[in-house]
Amino acid sequence: MKIDVWFDFASTYSYPAVMRIGELATNQGIDINWRAFLLGPIFNQQGWTDSPFNIYPAKGAYMWRDLERLCSDLQLPYQKPTAFPRNGLLAARITCFFADEPWIADFVRAVFRANFARDEDIALPEVISTCLLEAGQDAENILVAANSPEAKQALREQTERARQMGLFGAPFFVVGNEQFWGNDRLERALEWAQGQRIS
Amino acid sequence: MKIDVWFDFASTYSYPAVMRIGELATNQGIDINWRAFLLGPIFNQQGWTDSPFNIYPAKGAYMWRDLERLCSDLQLPYQKPTAFPRNGLLAARITCFFADEPWIADFVRAVFRANFARDEDIALPEVISTCLLEAGQDAENILVAANSPEAKQALREQTERARQMGLFGAPFFVVGNEQFWGNDRLERALEWAQGQRIS
Numbered sequence: 001m002k003i004d005v006w007f008d009f010a011s012t013y014s015y016p017a018v019m020r021i022g023e024l025a026t027n028q029g030i031d032i033n034w035r036a037f038l039l040g041p042i043f044n045q046q047g048w049t050d051s052p053f054n055i056y057p058a059k060g061a062y063m064w065r066d067l068e069r070l071c072s073d074l075q076l077p078y079q080k081p082t083a084f085p086r087n088g089l090l091a092a093r094i095t096c097f098f099a100d101e102p103w104i105a106d107f108v109r110a111v112f113r114a115n116f117a118r119d120e121d122i123a124l125p126e127v128i129s130t131c132l133l134e135a136g137q138d139a140e141n142i143l144v145a146a147n148s149p150e151a152k153q154a155l156r157e158q159t160e161r162a163r164q165m166g167l168f169g170a171p172f173f174v175v176g177n178e179q180f181w182g183n184d185r186l187e188r189a190l191e192w193a194q195g196q197r198i199s
Numbered sequence: 200m201k202i203d204v205w206f207d208f209a210s211t212y213s214y215p216a217v218m219r220i221g222e223l224a225t226n227q228g229i230d231i232n233w234r235a236f237l238l239g240p241i242f243n244q245q246g247w248t249d250s251p252f253n254i255y256p257a258k259g260a261y262m263w264r265d266l267e268r269l270c271s272d273l274q275l276p277y278q279k280p281t282a283f284p285r286n287g288l289l290a291a292r293i294t295c296f297f298a299d300e301p302w303i304a305d306f307v308r309a310v311f312r313a314n315f316a317r318d319e320d321i322a323l324p325e326v327i328s329t330c331l332l333e334a335g336q337d338a339e340n341i342l343v344a345a346n347s348p349e350a351k352q353a354l355r356e357q358t359e360r361a362r363q364m365g366l367f368g369a370p371f372f373v374v375g376n377e378q379f380w381g382n383d384r385l386e387r388a389l390e391w392a393q394g395q396r397i398s
Contacts (some may be wrong), residue, residue, distance in 0.1 A: 045257060058367040059364040059367045059368075062365065062378060065378070066379075069387075141378075166257040166261065167257075168257040168261070169258075181261055188272070
């Protein structure tokens with residue numbers, strides 16, 4: 001059984017989703033495919049040049065309060081990022097290029113913790129290096145590979161695939177052709193992966 | 200203990216929320232204030248002249264599938280409305296003007312069933328009359344009152360209040376100053392009403 005989790009490193013609700021999915025999926029014998037992509041180009045095609053949470057202040061204000069409440073309920077460390085949305089390009093290239101490596105889940109979680117629990121700028125190579133170290137990896141070679149034309153192209157293609165699939169936000173959980181949007185849908189998506197379909 | 204439920208009769212996710220809240224709140228000894236308002240004027244102020252589910256097709260396509268799946272999970276009768284968003288002005292005026300009547304909850308549910316389970320045009324006085332009958336009321340006097348200047352003004356004021364509260368969608372559950380957006384947040388909102396706050 002498999003589930004694809006599509007996420008953007010700047011996405012606020014991807015934070016609780018990414019922090020929760022590992023244990024829940026493992027307990028149910030479901031494998032996770034980590035699918036990093038960029039929401040920016042998808043938002044651009046909708047005519048947005050910023051996060052909708054910044055474009056629509058009422059929605060943004062609600063989201064920040066909701067995220068704080070949610071993290072408290074889940075007992076997840078949380079610190080409101082002083083910059084939003086942060087540039088997750090480098091982290092996304094790494095995740096896309098090394099998606100099948102056994103350390104990738106630890107790396108993904110480390111980057112989300114950096115952004116949402118420690119308020120660090122995940123655009124900086126030194127911050128990402130620390131996240132790679134947290135995942136037990138030597139940063140130097142991975143950073144070189146992440147800046148290769150192949151890694152850049154892989155992320156472009158993955159983002160284009162997300163757009164073609166109709167993914168308009170993050171996180172998305174995908175099981176076969178079935179899509180589930182948002183941290184709130186994680187449990188239902190895992191049930192679906194286990195074969196609990198509706199009539 | 201009290202909870203305010205703010206909703207628009209055209210709002211898709213308000214359907215499961217409205218159908219669920221009555222029993223859940225009653226079981227927990229929580230009173231419901233039914234707060235109908237119009238999303239249209241609020242959307243207009245954000246620069247939208249239609250529902251975002253129509254403006255953004257990927258988001259709309261996802262929502263319709265998600266709603267169908269959700270209603271199936273909840274065993275709620277569901278038929279995709281052949282027109283969206285429907286004009287809920289008359290139903291909202293009635294709900295706003297008669298909000299404290301003991302029959303209002305039955306009326307609200309009847310209108311949502313008409314729109315989302317029977318695909319009826321809730322803009323039509325004859326459809327609303329049937330909904331009033333389902334709630335045990337004589338339609339004629341209520342329809343006259345709903346078209347009075349006072350009823351029109353009451354809905355305008357309630358919609359303006361929603362905007363000032365920062366309500367940018369529906370349903371919203373409000374407990375004191377705490378806001379919860381979406382059918383997914385109903386359980387958490389009821390917990391909050393019972394005094395389960397976060398640190």
